[in-house]
Amino acid sequence: MNLMIALSVLSVILVSSVNARFVVEKSSITVLSPLGLRSKRDGAIGNFGIPDYGGFIVGSVIYPGKGSHACQAFEGDKPFKPQFPRPTILLLDRGECYFALKVWHGQQAGAAAVLVADSIDEPLLTMDSPQESTDADGYIEKIGIPSALIEKSFGDSLKEALNKKEDVVVRLDWRESMPHPDERVEYEFWTNSNDECGVRCEEQMNFVKNFKGHAQILERGGYTLFTPHYITWYCPEAFVLSSQCKSQCINHGRYCAPDPEKDFGEGYQGKDVVYENLRQLCVHRVANESNRSWVWWDYVTDFHIRCSMKEKRYSKECAEDVMKSLDLPIKKIKTCMGDPEADVENKVLKTEQELQVGRGSRGDVTILPTLVINNVQYRGKLERTSVLKAICAGFKETTDPPVCLSGDLETNECLERNGGCWQDRNSNVTACKDTFRGKVCECPIVKGVQYKGDGYTSCEAFGPARCTINNGGCWSETRNGLTFSACSETKVNGCQCPHSFSGDGHTCEDINECKERSACQCDGCTCKNTWGGYDCKCKGNLLYIKEQDVCIERNGSKIGWFLTFVILATVAGAGIAGYIFYKYRLRSYMDSEVMAIMSQYMPLDNHRDSIQVQDEVEPLRQGSV
Known part of the structure; x- marks a missing residue:
């Protein structure tokens, strides 16, 4: 017989040893x-x-x-x-x-x-x-x-x-199936924090999420007294030191739960489930002490969403994040849990094992999940409207609360602590959304801008238009008419401090360029830091050029002007002389070329003709000058 069978048999023996019984409703x-x-x-x-x-x-x-x-x-x-x-x-x-x-x-x-x-x-x-x-x-x-x-x-x-x-x-x-001894209904829910146990785990978690709104209305109004419970068993003494018991049990084998993956060598262990079961019990106890017993429904719902075992986030750290978001005192809850490693009885879990055994009209709790109303085990589908009707049947006639008389759920869980969801108080943007089945934490869409994140601890504006809503959640500040922002419309997400500022984009501090010697390094310069920049002055009458970090003369001397004039005059004279030389040299060259061409096309037959030609050419040459 393997250990798992042995543990199952043991749980049956344990129940039988105290006159346990199963009651047929x-x-x-x-x-x-x-x-x-x-x-x-x-x-x-x-x-x-x-x-x-x-x-x-x-x-x-x-x-x-x-x-x-x-x-x-x-x-x-x-x-x-x-x-x-x-x-x-x-x-x-x-x-x-x-x-x-x-x-x-x-x-x-x-x-x-x-x-x-x-x-x-x-x-x-x-x-x-x-x-x-x-x-x-x-x-x-x-x-x-x-x-x-x-x-x-x-x-x-x-x-x-x-x-x-x-x-x-x-x-x-069924009118006699549900007793109604007084004007308050007392009911218990036997459940499990493990979300890897198949159809029944999904059934109980869906019920918690869907029934939460009704449960909190009934509890806040004082109409009901609700108590959550969790089933555990102990490891036989002969197996306490075995690897199987060590992986499935806490407090030296006193409180055990089955391995979620049914594989002792990998994944989560049974003792992880016992830890979280104990934590959820203490969440209810501590919240009840401050008259906030209904917060258990918020914690279990949020833990299932944020710390799912299927997504490998089932951990103490994730649980404490959920408690922080619901403003639960973590230190008190840890004190309630005690030391799971100690070789002593745990008062909370010991009480749970004792309550598992049936007393009075209620039978043993042997099926998970199990709902007990006025000490009678509820039979039927674990579904919101059906359970509400069964609870309402537990009230004496004419003492039914309003929620029993209407299927409507008039509540807004986002009004208290923003439902434990993310909120940007500067822009009043929130991830809390109230629904008929209770609140959900979901990053919103505001004025066409989508926020992205887990909805519980973070939501970040995404897209080019994000800077129009609360500056995209980034840092921004205005002083002396100057405004600087860590949100850039050229980026779809993220915050980055602008030039001359340092920080993570959500907080930005001015950089003292003068102190850090990152500016105004020119010889003889003096530096004065300003918000978002700096001022640099040169000695004397020099002018500071920021881009080159240099100083230059603001006004030139007389000698400088004279030299400049001489240089400019020399350059101008050389230009004019060159032009004159160029013009006359070119004209002489062109005249000779023209005569050479003309002589080829006008042959001289006699001297007279030569003179005549000369007479005709000479006036042309003179006229052209």
């Missing part, structure tokens, strides 16, 4: 017709579906002639939908498939409730849903009708009357 079933069958019987309430706590149903019983085990869907479109003014109560036989599957097929066929007749003569037992079956996927959570197991003899009498074509009418009554 019942509703009454009254036969109204035919007269010969008039009687009042008990039915064991199914641990799924929605029992009508505080109410009753009167309906006609129908027994299918074919497929009475209802392991397959019935043929036709809702063949058992009401044919009379009364709803249909479908009678089925036990065996061959899961109880929950029978009820599901009955609901699909149009029945308002299902009675399952036992196949053998035995005391009533509680019909439970399958724990680990792929057949269960998809339909258990969809069951919305009540069901009950009845004794074989009662089932046989109903079948006999139906075979005689008699009209069998019964009343299923």
